[in-house]
Amino acid sequence: MVTQTTTVAEPFTGRIDHVVAKLTGWSRARVTGLFEANCVRVNGNPCGQTFTRVKPGDVVELRYDPQRRYKPPPPAWKDTAFKLVFEDEHILVVDKSPMVLTVPTGDSPGRTLWDAVNRYLSRSGKRKEASVVHRLDRGTSGLLVFAKSPGVAKTLKDQFADHKPYREYLALVAGLLPKQKGTFKSYLATAANLDRYSTPDTRKGQLAITHYQVEQKLADTTLVRCRLETGRRNQIRVHFAEIDHPVLGDPRYRPDLAKHPRWRFRRLALHAGVLGFEHPVTGKSLRFESPVPWEFERVIGRG
DSSP states (O other): OEEEEEEOOGGGOEEHHHHHHHHHOOOHHHHHHHHHTTOEEETTEEOOOTTOEEOTTOEEEEEEOTTSOOOOOOOOOOOTTEEEEEEOSSEEEEEEOTTOOSSOOTTOTTOSHHHHHHHHHHHHTSOSOOEEOOOOOTTOEEEEEEESSHHHHHHHHHHHHTTOSEEEEEEEEESOOSSSEEEEEEEEEEOTTSOEEEESOTTTSEEEEEEEEEEEEOSSEEEEEEEESSOOTTHHHHHHHTTTOOBTTOSSSSHHHHOOTTOOOSSOSEEEEEEEEEOTTTOOEEEEEOOOOHHHHHHHHHO
16 A cells, blocks of 8 residues: 655645645546545545645645556436436335336337346446336336346245235326225226226136325315235226226326326326335345425426
């Protein structure tokens, strides 16, 4: 290790990275790497910010390995498909943007959430492929967890199959709900056109249970908070549509009622805002929350 120390004089006042560059003769990128590696101190205190201002009399100390290639961190990952909420060596939790398919279909090569997550993992050199655990509809935004290995994915999928994770959604539905809270319980079957519907035949359908609580009543719409006891495809959308209060913007279930002059967005008024589950490796209870989407805020604010 090499230690270099200098006392700031008048010609070197200003940003500390300029002082370090003069002291080492290194490039800007390599100097930034020194700050990232905690190699810089000012008056005995660690300094991790290149834009810190120094003045005459300040003592700048560097301690570094001359054989190491210090590099600045890569720029923050940006992708319109998702925001990274949590990551460790086993899982990723992401906040999906609306109008993004979760997984590939025949007409969406390279443009899905799964593709975007894999691009992120490939760029960081961590993994080549993420494992899908659960999904959200294309028009729905919100929280999902991906696994970094098939074994972890199986453990998480087992949790979802046993209905253990906590999943809470926000929805804007057409009209004013007559009850402040309630529960839907039905068996969802799939029609030939892939639409879902409730059936009295328990042999044809999958049990679907949705609990809801009214959050706010507007002039002609209702903001509801829904908790899934089961997680069937289109579950919330079907349950509310079947009582003539479809999710705003839904093109599939009661689109005649789902149209609203204040909901002028392509997406559904449905957001997976809370996700809780047990970490598949450590067993620790995890809970994540996503903020209310701006489209919801715009409608609620006018209500």
